[in-house]
Amino acid sequence: MSAVRRPLSADLARIALFAALIIVLGTVMVPLPGGVPITGQTLGVMLAGLILGARRAPLAILIVLALAAVGLPVLAGGRGGLGAFVGPTAGYLLGWVVGAIVIGVIAHSGRFTWWRAGIATLVGGIAVVYLFGIPVQSWVTGVPLDLTAVSTLAFLPGDLIKVGAATALAVALRRAYPRAFPQRVVHVASAAS
Incomplete structure (x- = not known):
C-alpha cells in the first residue's frame, strides 16, 4: 500500500505558479557593468528548488526558458529571444536548471530543516549557478576566466x-x-506478502 499521491493537475499548477513567480521576480533588477544584472529571478529559482523539489523545480525553470526562447520578454529587464541563450547570461540560465535540481536534492534528502535548506540554497543557488555562469560569461565576453570570477x-x-x-x-x-x-x-x- 502507498500513501495518496498529489494529483497531476496540482503539480502542474504549482509548477506554473513558480514559473510565473520567477518571471515576476525578473522585474526586480539592478544593472551592473559586464552585462549580468542582479535580479530577483535567482530568488525565484532558489524558492522553486526548496519548495517544488528536484523533480518539479527544473520544470518551472524550463517553462520560463522556453517562453524566453520563443521571444517573450520573461527574463530580467524584459529580455527574451534566442539571443539570451548566446549572451553573457547563457551559462547562468543553464545553471538555474541544474542549481534547482541540486537545491531540491539536498533540501529534501532528509528531514527538511532550516540548516539543510540554507546549505542547499547556498550550494545549488550560488555555487552551481556560478559554476555554469562564470565560464560562459568569460567565453562570451572575452574576459579571462579569473577576472570574470573576481568580477562576479x-x-x-x-x-x-x-x-x-x-x-x-x-x-x-x-x-x-x-x-x-x-x-x-x-x-x-502488506501482511499478506
Whole structure:
C-alpha cells in the first residue's frame, strides 16, 4: 500500500505558479557593468528548488526558458529571444536548471530543516549557478576566466541575502503549509506478502 499521491493537475499548477513567480521576480533588477544584472529571478529559482523539489523545480525553470526562447520578454529587464541563450547570461540560465535540481536534492534528502535548506540554497543557488555562469560569461565576453570570477564577487552579497530570504520563506511556508512541499511516498508492505 502507498500513501495518496498529489494529483497531476496540482503539480502542474504549482509548477506554473513558480514559473510565473520567477518571471515576476525578473522585474526586480539592478544593472551592473559586464552585462549580468542582479535580479530577483535567482530568488525565484532558489524558492522553486526548496519548495517544488528536484523533480518539479527544473520544470518551472524550463517553462520560463522556453517562453524566453520563443521571444517573450520573461527574463530580467524584459529580455527574451534566442539571443539570451548566446549572451553573457547563457551559462547562468543553464545553471538555474541544474542549481534547482541540486537545491531540491539536498533540501529534501532528509528531514527538511532550516540548516539543510540554507546549505542547499547556498550550494545549488550560488555555487552551481556560478559554476555554469562564470565560464560562459568569460567565453562570451572575452574576459579571462579569473577576472570574470573576481568580477562576479560583486553579486555575492546580494546572492547571500537571497539565500537567507529563500531559506526563511521556505521554512516558514513548510511550517504553515507542509502540503506545498514534495510529499514522500511511503510504501507499506502488506501482511499478506
